Amino acid sequence: MATTRAQFEEVFTNVIVPDLIAEIKKTEISENAIQWLERNFLHNTLGGKYNRGMTVPDTYRLLAGKETLSLAEYKLSAILGWCTELLQAMFLVADDIMDSSKTRRGSPCWYLMEGVGTIAINDSFLLESAIYVLLKKYFKGTDYYIDLVELFHDVTWKTELGQLVDLLTSPENSIDLNRFNYDKYYFIVRYKTAFYSFYLPVALAMHQAGIATPDNLTRARDVLVPLGEYFQVQDDYLDCYGNPDYIGKIGTDIMDNKCGWLVNKALEIVTPEQRKLLEDNYGQKNAAAEKRVKDLYLELKLEDHYRRYEAESIAMVKGLIDGVDESQGLKRSVLEGFLNKIAGRDK
Missing domain, CATH: 1.10.600.10 (Farnesyl Diphosphate Synthase)
Structure with missing residues (x-):
C-alpha cells in the first residue's frame, strides 16, 4: 500500500525532529537557539505536497516486490524521503529571498516572519546540514552510506x-x-x-x-x-x-x-x-x-x-x-x- 501523508509526517515529528534536537543539544547551545531551530524545521519542511519524499518509500516497496514494508524498512525509507524534503526546504527558503517572494504554502515566507529577516540565510544552511546528520545517524553502517552522501552533494550542486x-x-x-x-x-x-x-x-x-x-x-x-x-x-x-x-x-x-x-x-x-x-x-x-x-x-x-x-x-x-x-x-x-x-x- 502507498504511504499516506499521516504516516509520512509521523516519522518527521516523532523521529526526525527529536533526533535533530538531540544532536543540537550535544553542543550545549542556548535554549532560545534550540527553539529557533525547531521552529525552522517545522515551519519550512512541513505542509508541502511531499511528492519527492513519499516517492522514496513507495518506490522502495515496488523495487523490493512487497505489498507492505516492515516498520524498520519504512522508517529508513521515510527518513531518506524526509532528507529530500529538507533539501527542498533549503532551496525554498533561499529561493524566496532571491525572488523577493511574499508567501509560501499560505504563510509569509520564512525570511518575512517576525524577527527572522536575513537569519533565514543561515537557517537554509542548517536545513541542508540536517540531511547529513540524519544520513550519518541511520546509514553510516550500511555499504551504501557514502553513495547517499555523494548523491545528495551531486544533486545539490546540479540544482x-x-x-x-x-x-x-x-x-x-x-x-x-x-x-x-x-x-x-x-x-x-x-x-x-x-x-x-x-x-x-x-x-x-x-x-x-x-x-x-x-x-x-x-x-x-x-x-x-x-x-x-x-x-x-x-x-x-x-x-x-x-x-x-x-x-x-x-x-x-x-x-x-x-x-x-x-x-x-x-x-x-x-x-x-x-x-x-x-x-x-x-x-x-x-x-x-x-x-x-x-x-x-x-x-x-x-x-x-x-x-x-x-x-x-x-x-x-x-x-x-x-x-x-x-x-x-x-x-x-x-x-x-x-x-x-x-x-x-x-x-
Missing part, C-alpha cells in the same frame, strides 16, 4: 547550477528577451528541477533496495530526467492556461520575466511586429501588459504547439521505459507509475 542560470537569464529588473533560448531553458529545467525532483527520490530507493548499480542508475536517470523536463513544461503551460481555482495558484511567469517554454516557443515563430509587442509587454508588472502577451499566445496558437510537444514527450518517455532491462532489478512499473501520474495532468 544550484540550474538556479544560477535561471537567475542570470531572467532577472526581474532587467528584461531582455535576447537572453532567452531553448538551450538555456532546458539546462535550467534539467538542472534546477529534474535531478532533485525526479531522479533523486528514485535513486535513494534504489540504493536502499540494493540495485543501485551504475547501469541501473544510468537507466533510471535517462528516463527520469526527460520526464522531469516534460513535467516542468507542463507547469509552464498551466501557469498560463490552467484554472487558478484548480491548480491552487495564480500564474505569474509572464509578469516575473520567466524564461519559460511558452515564451521561447513564441520567440521561435513571431513576426518582427509580434516580437516588438512581446518585448514591450513581457516582464511588466501590470495586468494589461500580461493580457497583451496572453492574447499574442492565443494568436500564435501556442496551446496547439504544446499539445504536440506533450504527445511527442509521452511517446518518447514510453519508448525509453520500454527499453529498460529489468534483469538487474530496476522495474519498468516504477517508471511507468511516474509517467502515469504526470501525463495529461491539469493541476
Whole structure:
C-alpha cells in the first residue's frame, strides 16, 4: 500500500525532529537557539505536497516486490524521503529571498516572519546540514552510506547550477528577451528541477533496495530526467492556461520575466511586429501588459504547439521505459507509475 501523508509526517515529528534536537543539544547551545531551530524545521519542511519524499518509500516497496514494508524498512525509507524534503526546504527558503517572494504554502515566507529577516540565510544552511546528520545517524553502517552522501552533494550542486542560470537569464529588473533560448531553458529545467525532483527520490530507493548499480542508475536517470523536463513544461503551460481555482495558484511567469517554454516557443515563430509587442509587454508588472502577451499566445496558437510537444514527450518517455532491462532489478512499473501520474495532468 502507498504511504499516506499521516504516516509520512509521523516519522518527521516523532523521529526526525527529536533526533535533530538531540544532536543540537550535544553542543550545549542556548535554549532560545534550540527553539529557533525547531521552529525552522517545522515551519519550512512541513505542509508541502511531499511528492519527492513519499516517492522514496513507495518506490522502495515496488523495487523490493512487497505489498507492505516492515516498520524498520519504512522508517529508513521515510527518513531518506524526509532528507529530500529538507533539501527542498533549503532551496525554498533561499529561493524566496532571491525572488523577493511574499508567501509560501499560505504563510509569509520564512525570511518575512517576525524577527527572522536575513537569519533565514543561515537557517537554509542548517536545513541542508540536517540531511547529513540524519544520513550519518541511520546509514553510516550500511555499504551504501557514502553513495547517499555523494548523491545528495551531486544533486545539490546540479540544482544550484540550474538556479544560477535561471537567475542570470531572467532577472526581474532587467528584461531582455535576447537572453532567452531553448538551450538555456532546458539546462535550467534539467538542472534546477529534474535531478532533485525526479531522479533523486528514485535513486535513494534504489540504493536502499540494493540495485543501485551504475547501469541501473544510468537507466533510471535517462528516463527520469526527460520526464522531469516534460513535467516542468507542463507547469509552464498551466501557469498560463490552467484554472487558478484548480491548480491552487495564480500564474505569474509572464509578469516575473520567466524564461519559460511558452515564451521561447513564441520567440521561435513571431513576426518582427509580434516580437516588438512581446518585448514591450513581457516582464511588466501590470495586468494589461500580461493580457497583451496572453492574447499574442492565443494568436500564435501556442496551446496547439504544446499539445504536440506533450504527445511527442509521452511517446518518447514510453519508448525509453520500454527499453529498460529489468534483469538487474530496476522495474519498468516504477517508471511507468511516474509517467502515469504526470501525463495529461491539469493541476
